[in-house]
Amino acid sequence: MSAMIEIADLSKWYGPTQVLKDCSAQVAKGEVVVVCGPSGSGKSTLIKCVNGLEPFQAGRISVDGISVGDPKTNLPKLRARIGMVFQHFELFPHLSVIRNLTLPQIKVLHRDADEAEEKGTRLLDRVGLAAYAGKFPGQLSGGQQQRVAIARALAMEPIAMLFDEPTSALDPEMIQEVLDVMVALARDGMTMIVVTHEMGFARKVAHRVVFMDQGEIVEDAPTADFFVKPHSGRAQLFLSKILQH
């Protein structure tokens, strides 16, 4: 398996504080990797480094063979190929739902309006929201907004998807509808890095689980192994806290 996303010895500092310490991980094409860990452990920072939203000071990240940290890399062009879903959805509130999906296609991929609209409508249908095309994001529930955000990312036909705690800002009854879309996506063979606390989702579709604590990757194991016999004490403690219900 060739690595689609390769993270090697990644370190990052905010001023004197080191937030990522020598993180290394690889994600193969079609692989689903769940990143978990206590808050403040650097999970979000790590995946934001993958598409260059956060700069890093040491180490290397390459996506599909292209180096993210290289100043010569055309970052907008690379980002257009990596989908990202945020904790707070970040739909553009001044644009209608369908326009949220078409604008990036038109402005970034230079698709014509009809093609973009057709693609957008198809993806809205896929996340079960075709009826909401003309609405504005503020008129949708959190779960619906997050599904639109996923559709918006998919409209760019990404080679990989990054999810930054996609369900943490949702009311409990809306989490499932978002996870269902993500599970379907994983089963379709999308390469995914998912930062989440949803261990049920991890069990169901993740190939590997990466556990982070204090900026370090403490554990990187196949899903079954991670849940059955995590070898680090910190991962055991984390699991015992999160799985006791």
Add this chain to the structure above:
Amino acid sequence: MFSHFDFDVIIRSLPYLFYQGITFTVLLTALATLGGIVLGTLLALMRLSGFALLTVPAAAYVNLMRSVPFVLMIFWFYFLVPYIGQWVTFSSRPMQVGAFASCLVTFTLFEAAFFCEIMRAGIQSISRGQVAAAQALGMTYPTVMGYIVLPQAFRNMVPVLLTQTIVLFQDTSLVYVISVTDFLGAASKVAQRDGRLVEMYLFAAVVYFVISLAASRVVGLLQRHIAIIR
């Protein structure tokens, strides 16, 4: 108490007041607002760019404009612009600049400093997450600004922008220092000619009041129409 007032002077001079006076005032307000917002937005982008080469001059410009009395600016520009024009065009004589053009340049440059600060606040009111989302979709800086940040910033700031425009509208009366006939100037001329100072100034005040009040009402209505649904 109004028995010895002659309000008829107002009726008689209406065509002059409105044809000459109000036209100048409204046109100057509209064009200076438009120019001021465009220039102000550019200044705001410069101030927020993070490059000292852009932030320092923009900040210096805004601070300079905001610390000079406006009347002085109008006065200065009226006498300076012809010479600046001469210097820029390498001509042998000072450039001929009409009073209106001079006023327009002054008002645009002056108001841009205020519109800059308004737009800066507006841009800063848009969350970092919006910018991150736009960037994550592969948008470049001009696209992020032009389609995501500025449209939202502008809508958030419409009430403040229009309030500033109403201030600008009232400030246009300051053009009297270079003897330009705006609405107040026209009223003043009639007042002196016919010796009806109280009537004319009273009428001028009422007109400014009515227009400003109507404009602020429109601001309220407009705000409800273009507000972003959240």
